[in-house]
Structure formats: C-alpha cells, structure tokens
Amino acid sequence: MMEIKPLLKRIGAYILAMVVYFLLHTSVFPNFQLGGIAPNVMIILVSVIGFLRGGNTALLIGMGSGILLDMFSGTYFGMYAFIYLVIGFINSGFHQMFFGDDMKLPLFLIASSDFIYGLLIYGCIYFMRARYDFGFYVWNVMIPEIVYTVLVSLVLYFPIYYLEQWLNKSDKRSERKLV
Amino acid sequence: MRQRNKITIPTKGLFLVLITICFMLLALSYVTGFSGGAVQTVANYIFVPMQKGLNFIGTGISESTEDAKTKEELIAENESLTAQVEELTTQLTNMQLQQEELERLEELHDLATNYGQYETVGAHVIAKGTSNWFNTFTIDKGTNDGVEVDMNIISGSGLVGIVTEVGPSYAVVRSVIDDNSSVSAMILKTSDNCIVSGDLELMTNSNMIELTDLEDSDNEVEVGTAVVTSNISSRFLPGILIGYVSELDEDANNLTKSGTITPVVDFKHLQEVLVILELKETGSTDDGD
Numbered sequence: 001m002m003e004i005k006p007l008l009k010r011i012g013a014y015i016l017a018m019v020v021y022f023l024l025h026t027s028v029f030p031n032f033q034l035g036g037i038a039p040n041v042m043i044i045l046v047s048v049i050g051f052l053r054g055g056n057t058a059l060l061i062g063m064g065s066g067i068l069l070d071m072f073s074g075t076y077f078g079m080y081a082f083i084y085l086v087i088g089f090i091n092s093g094f095h096q097m098f099f100g101d102d103m104k105l106p107l108f109l110i111a112s113s114d115f116i117y118g119l120l121i122y123g124c125i126y127f128m129r130a131r132y133d134f135g136f137y138v139w140n141v142m143i144p145e146i147v148y149t150v151l152v153s154l155v156l157y158f159p160i161y162y163l164e165q166w167l168n169k170s171d172k173r174s175e176r177k178l179v
Numbered sequence: 180m181r182q183r184n185k186i187t188i189p190t191k192g193l194f195l196v197l198i199t200i201c202f203m204l205l206a207l208s209y210v211t212g213f214s215g216g217a218v219q220t221v222a223n224y225i226f227v228p229m230q231k232g233l234n235f236i237g238t239g240i241s242e243s244t245e246d247a248k249t250k251e252e253l254i255a256e257n258e259s260l261t262a263q264v265e266e267l268t269t270q271l272t273n274m275q276l277q278q279e280e281l282e283r284l285e286e287l288h289d290l291a292t293n294y295g296q297y298e299t300v301g302a303h304v305i306a307k308g309t310s311n312w313f314n315t316f317t318i319d320k321g322t323n324d325g326v327e328v329d330m331n332i333i334s335g336s337g338l339v340g341i342v343t344e345v346g347p348s349y350a351v352v353r354s355v356i357d358d359n360s361s362v363s364a365m366i367l368k369t370s371d372n373c374i375v376s377g378d379l380e381l382m383t384n385s386n387m388i389e390l391t392d393l394e395d396s397d398n399e400v401e402v403g404t405a406v407v408t409s410n411i412s413s414r415f416l417p418g419i420l421i422g423y424v425s426e427l428d429e430d431a432n433n434l435t436k437s438g439t440i441t442p443v444v445d446f447k448h449l450q451e452v453l454v455i456l457e458l459k460e461t462g463s464t465d466d467g468d
Contacts, residue, residue, distance in 0.1 A: 069310075
C-alpha cells in the first residue's frame with residue numbers, strides 16, 4: 001500500500017514552494033525591473049520540478065501554478081494554466097536525461113521554457129490581435145525576459161533542487177522503515 | 180523503477196485530461212466570466228496579506244537606495260519646505276475662497292459633474308502584473324470595500340484603468356496601457372469621439388498609447404490637446420483625463436485621424452490609486468468599447 005505520510009509531506013512542500021515562488025513572481029521581482037522587464041520566476045519552478053521529478057507531478061505543478069497566476073491576472077482564466085501545463089509536460093520529457101550536478105541542462109531548459117512561454121503568448125494573443133511585428137516582441141520582450149530569468153535562476157534553482165533531494169531522501173528513509 | 184505495484188496514471192493520459200480541463204476553464208470564463216470561484220476566495224486570504232507585506236518591503240528597499248541623504252541636506256530641505264508651506268497656505272486660503280465662489284456658480288449652472296465629486300476609496304498596489312506581456316496589477320481593496328468589476332481606477336492625475344476581476348480583499352486592474360485595453364474617449368475641447376487603445380510596442384518604444392478613429396473635420400485638434408473619457412463609453416465614467424495628444428496624422432481614408440497620446444499617469448511608479456465606487460449607468464448591456 002502507498003505510504004500516506006511521505007506523500008503528504010511532498011504535497012505540502014510543493015504547495016509551500018508554489019506560494020513562495022508566486023510571491024517572488026508577483027510582489028518581489030516586479031519592484032526590481034530592468035528596462036521594464038521582470039523575470040519569470042514561476043517558470044523556473046515549473047521547469048525545474050518538471051525535469052527533476054517528471055511525470056504527473058510536473059503536470060500538476062504546472063497547472064497549479066498557472067491557475068494561481070490566472071486568479072491574479074484578470075485576463076482569460078485558464079490561459080496560464082494551459083501554458084504552464086504545456087511547459088511542465090515538455091520539461092518532464094527531460095526527466096531521464098538529467099543527472100544532478102550539471103548546471104548546463106537546467107539553464108538551457110529554463111531558457112527554452114521561457115522562450116516557449118513567450119511564443120505561446122505571442123501566438124495565442126498578440127498574433128490574434130494582428131500584432132505582426134514578431135521581431136520586435138522577440139527582441140524587446142522575450143529575449144530580455146529570458147536573460148533576466150536565467151540570471152535569477154542561478155539562485156532560485158538551488159532551493160528547489162535541495163528540496164527535491166530532501167524529499168527523495170526522506171522517501172527512501174520511510175521505505176527502509178517499512179521493510 | 181521501483182514499486183511497480185503502485186497504481187500509476189500514465190503522464191500522457193493525465194496531460195490530455197488536464198489540457199481538456201484548461202480549455203473548459205477558458206470556455207467557462209469566456210461565457211460566464213468565471214474567475215476562480217471558491218478557490219479565489221481561499222487564495223485571497225492566503226496571498227493578499229503576504230503580498231501586502233512583501234510589496235511594502237520591496238518598495239522600501241528599492242526606494243532606500245535613493246533616499247540616503249545627509250543631515251545637512253535634510254536641514255536645508257526642511258527650511259525650504261517650511262517656507263514653501265507658508266506660501267502654499269496663503270495660496271490655499273485664496274483658492275478656498277475661489278472654490279466656494281466656483282461652487283456657488285456651478286450650482287447656479289447645474290454643472291456639478293467633475294470627477295472630483297465621485298465617491299472614491301484609496302488602494303495600494305500590492306502586486307504588479309503576472310507577465311511582461313500584460314499591464315495589469317493587483318490592489319488591496321475588494322468586494323469587502325465595495326469594489327466591483329468595471330469600476331474605474333484613477334490616480335491623482337488621471338485615468339489608470341478598470342477593474343477586471345475582484346476578490347473579497349483584492350482586485351485586478353487592467354491599465355489603459357495594456358495591449359488589450361481600449362477606451363472610448365473624446366477630445367475635451369471639441370467633444371469629438373475617438374478610441375484610445377494600449378499597444379505594448381508603442382509603450383515600450385516611446386511610452387505612449389494609441390489614438391484612432393478621430394473625426395476632426397475642422398482640424399481643431401492639435402498636439403497638446405487634452406483627451407478625456409467619453410460620455411458614450413459603456414464602462415468608463417465621462418470626463419476623466421487620459422492624456423495629451425502628442426502626434427496626429429490623417430488616415431488613408433481622409434475621414435479620420437489617428438496618432439498617439441502621452442498618458443498623464445506615471446505607470447512605472449504607481450503605488451497608490453483611487454477606485455471610483457460608481458459604475459457607469461448605460462441602460463443597455465452591450466460592450467461598445
């Protein structure tokens with residue numbers, strides 16, 4: 001039978017992480033904008049949990065984070081849920097490829113996720129509104145956001161990484177106890 | 180690859196289910212204006228207090244780097260400010276006398292529709308937008324303070340935006356510079372109608388918003404003319420200042436003009452705003468803007 005306690009611990013830890021990263025995303029980093037651009041903190045969380053943990057967790061974290069943003073965004077409810085769900089799904093595909101101590105793949109995945117995020121918003125909303133100057137949006141919104149997000153993720157990657165390690169360790173511990 | 184005896188849901192299957200849920204949410208919010216329901220209320224009590232605190236600290240830090248002044252500077256500033264206070268007090272008394280006279284005259288003329296007379300409530304901006312693509316922000320007043328969707332938001336100098344979503348103690352505001360925003364406006368001087376819409380590209384390049392569909396056959400509108408919300412708008416109260424015309428060109432059809440407006444509100448440093456606790460009464464439910 002599945003052990004309930006480690007599962008609850010895991011859910012609690014993820015919810016806490018989502019709350020913290022959401023607050024960073026909406027209330028902390030917008031005060032430190034560079035050239036009118038704030039980093040996309042939520043995508044770091046979704047992307048990192050996506051390739052560290054993979055599977056259904058990635059999808060649920062993605063969709064949960066998206067719904068959280070939807071509630072405080074005032075645009076189409078469900079849009080962020082959809083975008084972050086897709087991001088979580090894509091990153092979960094890299095779960096098998098990831099071996100802990102290398103920083104290149106995480107940074108590359110975070111940057112690509114943010115680029116896909118930009119493409120989705122441009123394609124679903126701006127393109128539909130007849131804003132065809134794609135190059136402008138790439139250079140003035142997407143690229144600066146990616147650069148800032150990657151810089152911020154040099155710091156914000158590690159809390160999630162250690163949280164995940166801690167959760168895995170305590171999972172194993174409780175398994176051993178059962179045996 | 181341990182514990183294969185667990186009941187596992189295939190990731191791709193779950194992905195399809197969740198995608199379907201997302202589209203259902205989108206459809207639901209499009210049809211009914213749904214925006215979270217009970218979850219929203221829970222989120223309200225979890226996040227709004229924390230956002231308030233964090234934003235207070237955040238603005239504190241970003242400002243404290245700027246206001247590191249020496250004691251001498253402060254003393255000098257204090258002296259000049261005291262002098263200014265005296266000067267302004269005298270001016271104020273004069274103004275009050277004139278104001279009273281104006282009110283009497285306005286009563287005579289039945290002209291009491293200035294937006295200074297709307298009932299308002301002050302609010303703090305507690306979270307800026309959720310994305311660099313949208314110009315929305317969250318304020319710390321909600322249904323508990325009488326705020327409703329479609330109420331207008333002003334700051335000292337002019338129109339800021341409109342409430343698009345409201346929870347018990349927070350509300351989401353879409354500002355007039357948002358790419359999706361469009362306001363039915365008019366030229367103050369001539370009462371000619373036009374449309375003012377936000378444009379991310381224009382805003383990034385030159386801090387301006389777009390003005391279109393202006394019929395100005397007499398060529399009376401010039402650069403610097405004030406643009407206010409129109410009285411035919413279905414959601415904006417009439418006569419709120421939006422900005423000043425900064426460019427104006429004739430359209431290809433030779434009938435209308437379009438150009439740009441410099442907004443009066445400083446959207447980069449928005450911290451306190453006023454919510455007008457009054458909805459535009461239109462008698463119909465169409466959204467003409």
